[in-house]
Each structure stands twice: as C-alpha cells, then as structure tokens.
Amino acid sequence: MRRPRSGPRSERLDGYRILRQGSRTTVYPRSLMRLRRLARREGAFDVVIDTQNGLPFAAPLATSTPVIALVHHVHKEQWPVVFGPLVARLGWLLESRVAPRIYRGHQYVAVSARTRDELGGLGVDLGACSVIHNGTDLPFSDRVPRSSDPRVVVLGRLVPHKRVERAIDVVARLRHRFPGIRLRVVGDGWWREQIIEHAERVGAADLVDVLGFVDEATKHHELASAWVGLAPSVKEGWGLNVVEAAAHGVPTVAFHGAGGLSESIVDNATGLLAHDVCGLTEGCARLLADHELRGDMALAAREHARRFTWEETVERWDRLVRHTAARRAPVAEIDHVATPPAVLVGRHRRSRPASA
Known part of the structure; x- marks a missing residue:
C-alpha cells in the first residue's frame, strides 16, 4: 500500500503485517518489486488480492501466483473530475482497455452487481466475476436521540x-x-x-x-x-x-x-x-x-x-480465496464453491505445516 508522508514503512496490526512503499504514482511499480522480493525471500504466496482503484497494480505481470482482482467501481466518470483531460484519457485507457487484458483468466471480485455489470461492459468475463458486498458496522447503541433540529x-x-x-x-x-x-x-x-x-x-x-x-x-x-x-x-x-x-x-x-x-x-x-x-x-x-x-x-x-454483515463478507471471501489458492477455475457464484480443506491461506508456503 502507499506510504503516507508521516506513516511507518511497516507495522503489525491485529496479527497482520502492513508494508508501505512509494507515493501516489510510484506505489504501483514499487509494490510489484516488493511482491517479487518477498516471494524470493520468504516463499511464494498462496494468492494475491490485487485491488484495482482505477489504475491496475498488474500483479499477474509480476507473479505466477493466482491473483484475485478486487474492483470497487469503474472510474469512467471520475477520471475527468480529478484530473485534466490528457491524464483522464490515459487513465481511462489503462482501466478500460489494458487492465481487462492483464487480468484475463484470473478471478474478479466486485462489491456490487452494478460494478460487475460495468466490468462486463469492458470485456471482463462475467463467469469469472463474483459479487461480495461489503459488510456493515452495527451501531454501538440505538439509544442516541435524533437531533431536535433538522x-x-x-x-x-x-x-x-x-x-x-x-x-x-x-x-x-x-x-x-x-x-x-x-x-x-x-x-x-x-x-x-x-x-x-x-x-x-x-x-x-x-x-x-x-x-x-x-x-x-x-x-x-x-x-x-x-x-x-x-x-x-x-x-x-x-x-x-x-x-x-x-x-x-x-x-x-x-x-x-x-x-x-x-x-x-x-x-x-x-x-x-x-x-x-x-x-x-x-x-x-x-x-x-x-x-x-x-x-x-x-x-x-x-x-x-441487516442483510450485510461482516461475518458473511469474511466467510464468502475465505471460501473464494481458498478456492483460488487451490488453482481452481474462476467462478461467478461463490455459494456453489466447495472449500478445499487442505489449503492454508494467508501464509507463505514456506511456513505451511508439513501436514498441509
């Protein structure tokens, strides 16, 4: 992930190791370089989740590990709002034409059916694109009164x-x-x-x-x-x-x-x-x-x-990640996926127990 100016290069949080590198633009090549270094030094990953926020990280170009492309939304309307005409056209070209080719044959995840449909319009195989909605934080309390004024x-x-x-x-x-x-x-x-x-x-x-x-x-x-x-x-x-x-x-x-x-x-x-x-x-x-x-x-x-809980979101992600780590074909319907029990996800293979 990108490193904020005042943020640490690395830290551990809730059992996860977080590594930061690069700026708003250099985070992409530097992340791919680090991905390759980590794989050489610590062993290959089981799966890489590549979050495409407009620009693709293009993980399939840097690793033979199975990749899941996570797309929150298609940025067609946003490019000209944030950038000038030239950069907006270039960004949209990379997102709409280049990225679908890079991730072809890999598993996609969209956070809504609307995003999934838009990806289909860009040529993404909808048979390889699953929808996993975000969960929702439940209120701490329902006792907070409404404001007396609008x-x-x-x-x-x-x-x-x-x-x-x-x-x-x-x-x-x-x-x-x-x-x-x-x-x-x-x-x-x-x-x-x-x-x-x-x-x-x-x-x-x-x-x-x-x-x-x-x-x-x-x-x-x-x-x-x-x-x-x-x-x-x-x-x-x-x-x-x-x-x-x-x-x-x-x-x-x-x-x-x-x-x-x-x-x-x-x-x-x-x-x-x-x-x-x-x-x-x-x-x-x-x-x-x-x-x-x-x-x-x-x-x-x-x-x-109440239909959207983090427990369900995590369960669906876990099932799909295990399916992908077992190098099975991309799917659209997660509910039909059987979880491979022998695959240990979230670690490097070198640290996998012998029984796995």
Whole structure:
C-alpha cells in the first residue's frame, strides 16, 4: 500500500503485517518489486488480492501466483473530475482497455452487481466475476436521540468526486424552509479546504460543520442523530456510508446512475434517488418534512442494512480465496464453491505445516 508522508514503512496490526512503499504514482511499480522480493525471500504466496482503484497494480505481470482482482467501481466518470483531460484519457485507457487484458483468466471480485455489470461492459468475463458486498458496522447503541433540529449528514472522504459541495448547495437552498437545518460532514481528505471555501462562497458556512476524521463512536453518534443522509458522489462501488446510515434508521438521498448507490439504496423504500441537484434538494426536503415517510423508510433501511454483515463478507471471501489458492477455475457464484480443506491461506508456503 502507499506510504503516507508521516506513516511507518511497516507495522503489525491485529496479527497482520502492513508494508508501505512509494507515493501516489510510484506505489504501483514499487509494490510489484516488493511482491517479487518477498516471494524470493520468504516463499511464494498462496494468492494475491490485487485491488484495482482505477489504475491496475498488474500483479499477474509480476507473479505466477493466482491473483484475485478486487474492483470497487469503474472510474469512467471520475477520471475527468480529478484530473485534466490528457491524464483522464490515459487513465481511462489503462482501466478500460489494458487492465481487462492483464487480468484475463484470473478471478474478479466486485462489491456490487452494478460494478460487475460495468466490468462486463469492458470485456471482463462475467463467469469469472463474483459479487461480495461489503459488510456493515452495527451501531454501538440505538439509544442516541435524533437531533431536535433538522440535521443532514454526509459521511466519506473529502475528495472531489464525492461532491460534498452538492450537499452544501442542498442545505443552502433549504435553509428558509427548514429553520435550524445543519449539515454535518464526517470525514477528511485533501479536498477539505475547497469544501469549506465553497460553503463560504454560497453563504452557507453558518449551516455546515466539517468535523474531519472522527473515531468510530463519534461516527455512529453523528449518524444516529441525523434525520437524512446525503450521498452526492459521482460514483460509488457499493455505498458503505449509505448502509451504515441505514443501520441507524437514516434514509439517504443520492443520484441515479452513481454505481452501487442504486443498489445500496432501494429507491422509495430505504432512501431516494435523484437525477440532478434539484431532485436531490427536493428528495431531502420531502424526507425532512414528512415524518411518517421518514419513519417508514427508517424501518425499511434498518432491515436492509441487516442483510450485510461482516461475518458473511469474511466467510464468502475465505471460501473464494481458498478456492483460488487451490488453482481452481474462476467462478461467478461463490455459494456453489466447495472449500478445499487442505489449503492454508494467508501464509507463505514456506511456513505451511508439513501436514498441509
């Protein structure tokens, strides 16, 4: 993984060894070099999980070990939001044309059916692509009271493609219809100052609280006390922020066509989907004004969130990783996979016991 400026090169956390190298751009070649060095020094890996976040790490070019390509979402809409035209075109070329060729014949995992379908549109064999949804952190307590005033929450990284500015525009438009309305922005990132400047520019700085990074207890408290969630992102692979809010009975309003958000939100049941900022505003206003509707959606949202547990996510990943480590053919349906009992996953082969 990439090394932050102040982060250690390596550390152990909960029994895992974490190795960091490179910058935002050099992390890719340096990670492949380290992968090869580790395999030579400590023995071959059983399986490599290669997370493709736009740009591919291209692990199949550096190892003969079975590779699982994990894709959260396809970045077609995000490239031009974050980069200039030339870099955006190059990035999309690598993601849409080069990456599918590199990982051809390897197992894919998508975090939503929407992402899986988009990968199919890029030429990825859907027979080799499984869907494993992210799990959801359960609330620490259901006893946190709702805010007495209308409160809207945005949860996520502060980067351009999350478009937190759209949420600020929404509360700015609603300030006279809902006196006391506040927007609580939970999360941090390199786009933070631009978000604060936008709030000032549209005259909504007095309505917006940018909380930055918070601990888990504070995050759950903020979600539980909110009336409505907003997810104005260009694209999400799944929408973990949406389901975490749903676990607290908070319905979310997001955009149609934003990847997994159209799956993590059941439109008109656990939240609302809009086509533009006007629709986002009216959807938010509808939920703020209609207490009965909001209550019905809160119940449905809780039930929806209970479907996605980390226990199930881990179990499905474990089954697929063991299947892949046994060098079996890629699959689309994990539930039909039998776990090879003799394969020990998560260690180097050199450290495998003789009975394995």
